[in-house]
Amino acid sequence: MKEEFERPGELRRVLQRYVQGFLVQTAQTAVRLHNIEERMARWLLTCRDRMESDQLRPTHDLLGQMMGAPRSTVTLAAGLLQRAGLVDYSRGVVTITNRAELEATACECYGIVRDEFRRLSLL
Numbered sequence: 001m002k003e004e005f006e007r008p009g010e011l012r013r014v015l016q017r018y019v020q021g022f023l024v025q026t027a028q029t030a031v032r033l034h035n036i037e038e039r040m041a042r043w044l045l046t047c048r049d050r051m052e053s054d055q056l057r058p059t060h061d062l063l064g065q066m067m068g069a070p071r072s073t074v075t076l077a078a079g080l081l082q083r084a085g086l087v088d089y090s091r092g093v094v095t096i097t098n099r100a101e102l103e104a105t106a107c108e109c110y111g112i113v114r115d116e117f118r119r120l121s122l123l
Contacts, residue, residue, distance in 0.1 A: 017120040024116040028109035039067045040077040041106035044087065044094060049114060054096040081105070 005012055034042070043066050047056050058066075063074045078089045086102045088095040096102055103110065 014122075017122055021113070021117045021120050021122050025113045028112050034107045034109070036067065036069055036073050036077040037080050037105060038107040039069075040074070040081060041086070041102050042110040043067060044081075044096060045099070045102060045106055045110050046113070048096055048099075049117075054099070056094045056096075057092055058094065059092065 005015060040063070043063070044056065047058070048054060060071045060074050063069075063078075064071050067074065067077075069077075078087070078094070081087045081102070082089045084101070084105070086096070086098045086105060088097050
């Protein structure tokens, strides 16, 4: 992989664009504290963009790791989003039911990172 990366070419360009996008994502996430609802909305939207599906199958453990929160907090956040009609959460399947409102719930970091990935032609 290292040898391929060192050669000029498409793989190198794609990896460099990905690193740029990842740095923007990391910086945005570290800039300010986000409440659990904002973090879960952002994470679900990001996964939805990558998977190109409104149905996701994350475990509570994975969600907790991705959001830096215990399982009980993940359950609380999922319940809040479900009661607001933004997602349906049942038996390990999260279905995004109202993307526009989920985007409004997510912090502004989601849009900034999404736009950067689009600019870099990674989405």
